[in-house]
Amino acid sequence: MNSAALHAADLSVPGRLEGVALDLGPGELVAVVGPNGAGKSTLIQALAGLLPAQGTIQWNGQSLSRILMADRGRRLAWVGQEAHFEFAFPVREVVAQGRYAWQDDPSGVAEALAELDLTHLAERPATRLSGGERHRVGLARALATRAPIQLWDEPVAQLDVRHALEVMRLARRLATEGGTILVSLHDLRAAYRFDRVLVLDQGHLVGNGRPHDVLTAPLIRTVFRVEATFVESLVPELPPD
Amino acid sequence: MRSRAAIPALLALLAVAFLASLAFGEMRLSFSQVLAALQGGGDEIARTVVRDFRLPRALVGMAVGAALGASGVVMQAFFRNPLASPGLLGVSSGGALGAVAVLALGPLLGFASATLWALPLASVAGAFAATGAVLMLAQRGAGTERLLLSGVALNALLGAGTSFLLTTTAGHFEVNAQILFWLMGGLESRSWEHVWMGGPPILAACLLLLPLGRPMDLLSLGEQSAQSLGVDVRRLRFQLILLSTILTAMATAVAGMVGFVGLVVPHVMRLAFGPDHRRLLPYSMLGGATFLLACDLVTRTFPLGLRLGVVTALVGGPFFLWLLRRPQ
Numbered sequence: 041m042n043s044a045a046l047h048a049a050d051l052s053v054p055g056r057l058e059g060v061a062l063d064l065g066p067g068e069l070v071a072v073v074g075p076n077g078a079g080k081s082t083l084i085q086a087l088a089g090l091l092p093a094q095g096t097i098q099w100n101g102q103s104l105s106r107i108l109m110a111d112r113g114r115r116l117a118w119v120g121q122e123a124h125f126e127f128a129f130p131v132r133e134v135v136a137q138g139r140y141a142w143q144d145d146p147s148g149v150a151e152a153l154a155e156l157d158l159t160h161l162a163e164r165p166a167t168r169l170s171g172g173e174r175h176r177v178g179l180a181r182a183l184a185t186r187a188p189i190q191l192w193d194e195p196v197a198q199l200d201v202r203h204a205l206e207v208m209r210l211a212r213r214l215a216t217e218g219g220t221i222l223v224s225l226h227d228l229r230a231a232y233r234f235d236r237v238l239v240l241d242q243g244h245l246v247g248n249g250r251p252h253d254v255l256t257a258p259l260i261r262t263v264f265r266v267e268a269t270f271v272e273s274l275v276p277e278l279p280p281d
Numbered sequence: 282m283r284s285r286a287a288i289p290a291l292l293a294l295l296a297v298a299f300l301a302s303l304a305f306g307e308m309r310l311s312f313s314q315v316l317a318a319l320q321g322g323g324d325e326i327a328r329t330v331v332r333d334f335r336l337p338r339a340l341v342g343m344a345v346g347a348a349l350g351a352s353g354v355v356m357q358a359f360f361r362n363p364l365a366s367p368g369l370l371g372v373s374s375g376g377a378l379g380a381v382a383v384l385a386l387g388p389l390l391g392f393a394s395a396t397l398w399a400l401p402l403a404s405v406a407g408a409f410a411a412t413g414a415v416l417m418l419a420q421r422g423a424g425t426e427r428l429l430l431s432g433v434a435l436n437a438l439l440g441a442g443t444s445f446l447l448t449t450t451a452g453h454f455e456v457n458a459q460i461l462f463w464l465m466g467g468l469e470s471r472s473w474e475h476v477w478m479g480g481p482p483i484l485a486a487c488l489l490l491l492p493l494g495r496p497m498d499l500l501s502l503g504e505q506s507a508q509s510l511g512v513d514v515r516r517l518r519f520q521l522i523l524l525s526t527i528l529t530a531m532a533t534a535v536a537g538m539v540g541f542v543g544l545v546v547p548h549v550m551r552l553a554f555g556p557d558h559r560r561l562l563p564y565s566m567l568g569g570a571t572f573l574l575a576c577d578l579v580t581r582t583f584p585l586g587l588r589l590g591v592v593t594a595l596v597g598g599p600f601f602l603w604l605l606r607r608p609q
Contacts, residue, residue, distance in 0.1 A: 128556055180438075
């Protein structure tokens with residue numbers, strides 16, 4: 041995977057996101073957290089160029105709006121919060137759509153299927169999957185793009201604990217290989233595993249830094265309106281490979 | 282049945298339907314008579330029947346069937362809904378109102394509504410006006426749901442206009458009958474002019490659609506995901522609406538209102554061969570052409586005054602229900 045940085049300045053979507061500035065660098069695994077309606081999905085969609093947003097977004101210094109649609113599919117991958125498939129494409133073909141921007145060159149599709157534990161479902165119609173399986177299909181499709189920047193909107197919210205941990209491990213590995221991974225989360229405990237955490241509240245970026253520095257009890261009280269302390273040993277672990 | 286045999290099989294079915302529609306009718310011809318007539322031989326009456334009457338009728342039927350089949354595929358991918366049909370955005374209702382207006386008001390305004398070109402031109406104008414109106418109504422954001430609801434509203438409005446004209450002409454029996462005939466679709470007395478009117482735009486739109494099959498695959502699974510994967514969604518949506526409008530408008534202009542083809546044909550093809558649009562588009566064009574010729578044959582064979590639009594629904598409806606009841 042080649043590397044890329046994403047830079048956003050004064051990023052606004054009227055009524056949903058206000059003046060967000062951030063930099064995501066190669067090799068970084070970043071979480072974005074915030075209460076419902078804080079603007080997590082909006083931020084992720086805006087960074088992926090899927091929303092008309094004000095401000096600037098640069099992909100390795102190049103303005104995103106100047107990058108052809110067909111090229112964006114190789115540079116940024118996005119996974120939505122909801123995965124619905126209305127037509128009965130086999131799982132393999134849905135994942136192969138990740139290769140659209142590569143003239144449908146099929147390399148990497150089989151690996152993406154294996155990575156998300158979908159090989160045994162490859163021929164099943166995507167309309168006959170559970171919610172969690174559909175999410176894994178969406179992730180596999182994003183992985184198949186081989187895009188250096190991966191933007192995943194709540195990728196683990198619907199997954200069972202094992203697959204959720206495997207997706208987290210995959211995200212970590214992609215970052216180690218030089219990828220830039222931004223993931224929105226609701227599970228604050230999981231956010232402690234990330235290199236950096238962004239906190240959104242009512243469309244504003246109110247926290248941006250290392251998890252232990254940012255996710256303090258006062259911030260969690262202000263933003264989420266709950267009292268919280270964290271016991272790290274409760275964070276589930278996958279057995280080593 | 283898998284895809285390798287699909288094109289030859291569909292072509293063979295189409296050829297059978299095509300030859301049958303040249304052979305059957307009030308005057309029953311043998312296949313050898315048909316072939317002789319096509320080559321310019323045989324007896325003169327058979328030659329006239331085949332070349333001047335049945336051949337243009339069959340060609341118009343094929344074009345209309347292919348157009349409605351393809352347009353149905355486009356609308357279903359566009360709205361990510363297998364229940365979408367070519368008339369969803371008001372294209373056919375607009376075409377109907379245009380044609381009905383000419384039929385109803387022509388005599389009052391003192392020009393002959395029977396003028397060969399007046400009816401189709403008014404129909405095409407009505408169809409494009411309807412599409413334009415829907416696009417304008419839904420422009421801000423132009424989200425799928427908004428477009429759909431605008432289409433529903435416009436369909437109701439245009440239908441009301443057509444009903445109004447139909448009731449105001451209720452005293453004029455002949456005009457009324459013409460309108461009713463047109464609203465139920467049909468290929469009677471279609472001439473070579475109709476072939477030249479409808480054929481080239483439908484053929485062109487079909488050819489322009491074929492390369493859009495792959496991006497349609499992505500669009501049919503979600504607009505945002507398609508765009509994130511490299512599809513220029515805005516542009517694709519515009520192309521699809523434009524081509525689908527041309528197809529539906531031209532089909533309506535030369536054959537009147539023919540329902541159900543655009544819904545049932547893509548469905549059958551999808552059930553038989555899967556949802557890949559690179560195949561679904563050509564298969565639905567061939568399947569639509571065959572289905573329409575077969576339905577037209579029924580209208581000629583059963584002397585009950587059956588209209589084409591009635592037959593497509595009569596044949597298509599039960600078949601569709603049977604398909605839906607079949608275990609997956």
